[in-house]
Amino acid sequence: xxxxxxxxxxxxxxxxxxxxxxxxxxxxxxxxxxxxxxxxxxxxxxxxxxxxxxxxxxxxxxxxxxxxxxxxxxxxxxxxxxxxxxxxxxxxxxxxxxxxxxxxxxxxxxxxxxxxxxxxxxxxxxxxxxxxxxxxxxxxxxxxxxxxxxxxxxxxxxxxxxxxxxxxxxxxxxxxxxxxxxxxxxxxxxxxxxxxxxxxxxxxxxxxxxxxxxxxxxxxxxxxxxxxxxxxxxxxxxxxxxxxxxxxxxxxxxxxxxxxxxxxxxxxxxxxxxxxxxxxxxxxxxxxxxxxxxxxxxxxxxxxxxxxxxxxxxxxxxxxxxxxxxxxxxxxxxxxxxxxxxxxxxxxxxxxxxxxxxxxxxxxxxxxxxxxxxxxxxxxxxxxxxxxxxxxxxxxxxxxxxxxxxxxxxxxxxxxxxxxxxxxxxxxxxxxxxxxx
Ligand code: GLC
Numbered sequence: 001x002x003x004x005x006x007x008x009x010x011x012x013x014x015x016x017x018x019x020x021x022x023x024x025x026x027x028x029x030x031x032x033x034x035x036x037x038x039x040x041x042x043x044x045x046x047x048x049x050x051x052x053x054x055x056x057x058x059x060x061x062x063x064x065x066x067x068x069x070x071x072x073x074x075x076x077x078x079x080x081x082x083x084x085x086x087x088x089x090x091x092x093x094x095x096x097x098x099x100x101x102x103x104x105x106x107x108x109x110x111x112x113x114x115x116x117x118x119x120x121x122x123x124x125x126x127x128x129x130x131x132x133x134x135x136x137x138x139x140x141x142x143x144x145x146x147x148x149x150x151x152x153x154x155x156x157x158x159x160x161x162x163x164x165x166x167x168x169x170x171x172x173x174x175x176x177x178x179x180x181x182x183x184x185x186x187x188x189x190x191x192x193x194x195x196x197x198x199x200x201x202x203x204x205x206x207x208x209x210x211x212x213x214x215x216x217x218x219x220x221x222x223x224x225x226x227x228x229x230x231x232x233x234x235x236x237x238x239x240x241x242x243x244x245x246x247x248x249x250x251x252x253x254x255x256x257x258x259x260x261x262x263x264x265x266x267x268x269x270x271x272x273x274x275x276x277x278x279x280x281x282x283x284x285x286x287x288x289x290x291x292x293x294x295x296x297x298x299x300x301x302x303x304x305x306x307x308x309x310x311x312x313x314x315x316x317x318x319x320x321x322x323x324x325x326x327x328x329x330x331x332x333x334x335x336x337x338x339x340x341x342x343x344x345x346x347x348x349x350x351x352x353x354x355x356x357x358x359x360x361x362x363x364x365x366x367x368x369x370x371x372x373x374x375x376x377x378x379x380x381x382x383x384x385x386x387x388x389x390x391x392x393x394x395x396x397x398x399x400x401x402x403x404x405x406x407x408x409x410x411x412x413x414x415x416x417x418x419x420x421x422x423x424x425x426x427x428x429x430x431x432x433x434x435x436x437x
Pocket of ligand 1: 047058059205206240255279286
């Protein structure tokens with residue numbers, strides 16, 4: 001009996017150890033990287049590949065087009081005006097702290113000199129320059145953090161087990177070879193994480209391709225994530241799977257919506273305790289779209305940025321460079337205007353946290369230590385009430401004017417009303433700086 005009990009205890013202990021070992025514990029380097037990421041505030045997403053040549057978004061191949069025919073675009077891809085130094089400078093001037101570059105999108109074309117496939121920028125195009133090398137060199141030179149987008153799904157390779165998209169590209173529907181495809185991805189990720197210096201994050205996308213499988217698809221993420229963290233412990237892992245983060249992930253991504261909102265239909269997931277990021281576009285497209293000139297006015301982009309910061313999240317704002325390597329003029333204009341606004345307001349929105357109260361009808365608040373920044377986004381209100389008692393407020397000033405602002409307690413004393421009559425309106429956001437006790 002005694003023996004039996006001992007055996008049971010040993011078994012239970014080893015079971016416990018096994019599951020404890022399976023639990024992901026981020027390294028100190030990774031925690032530091034998360035902290036830097038949280039403080040970054042603004043990143044620039046870049047969707048660029050041979051799909052840009054068709055000028056109809058990055059999903060063009062999915063529109064009943066044969067992958068072999070599509071691939072012929074590569075032999076004409078010569079982005080004569082591509083200038084990595086200029087790109088990185090444009091993004092720096094916009095106030096971005098990091099960029100996220102599409103290394104390989106769903107069409108399977110690699111934007112770096114990969115050894116794992118000839119379908120890449122150096123071997124398959126007359127351009128023959130390793131675009132990722134030029135971007136990474138410039139990022140490291142100009143002090144810009146570099147994140148890499150990597151598609152889990154592939155609409156071109158025969159070994160990728162077909163999911164629910166890209167089914168008309170001419171691949172053999174009866175064939176797939178997951179072990180080979182998985183090995184291929186890990187070999188590519190190894191290149192990305194060993195040949196291009198420090199990588200701030202790997203940004204996965206495409207997992208949803210198998211979200212309707214009757215038997216849940218096993219992407220073997222655990223081993224892949226462990227590989228990434230082994231190669232670069234500080235590299236953050238994010239996955240745009242539209243669910244709450246899985247074990248081994250370091251950031252949580254929201255697509256086309258702010259955390260907790262779901263107007264587009266891809267962001268119903270709960271908000272985790274991980275650093276958050278929302279990706280939005282400047283017009284309606286990710287990849288270059290020749291018809292989409294519907295750019296969001298920069299005042300509106302700034303408001304979205306402020307609201308994102310009010311949720312404690314970063315904004316990853318997308319540009320879709322043209323086939324010639326230039327960033328569309330409208331996008332450059334918008335970025336310059338954001339950068340100009342940030343010259344004044346960066347301290348109120350970068351390196352800040354969400355305030356202790358949620359978004360209000362008039363706007364949001366951000367916090368840094370004992371400073372609360374009240375961002376009034378509604379241009380028409382003359383006073384705002386915040387759920388912070390007057391006793392807790394030491395002082396209030398206009399962020400730019402530094403003039404004293406009047407505030408008083410509400411009747412029940414639980415909140416305070418701030419008078420905005422002396423604050424000048426000179427942009428999309430009126431900011432009041434409160435020092436709290
Ligand atoms: C989606 C799309 C993809 C785009 C991404 C950006 O998942 O499939 O084209 O790259 O969103 O968030």
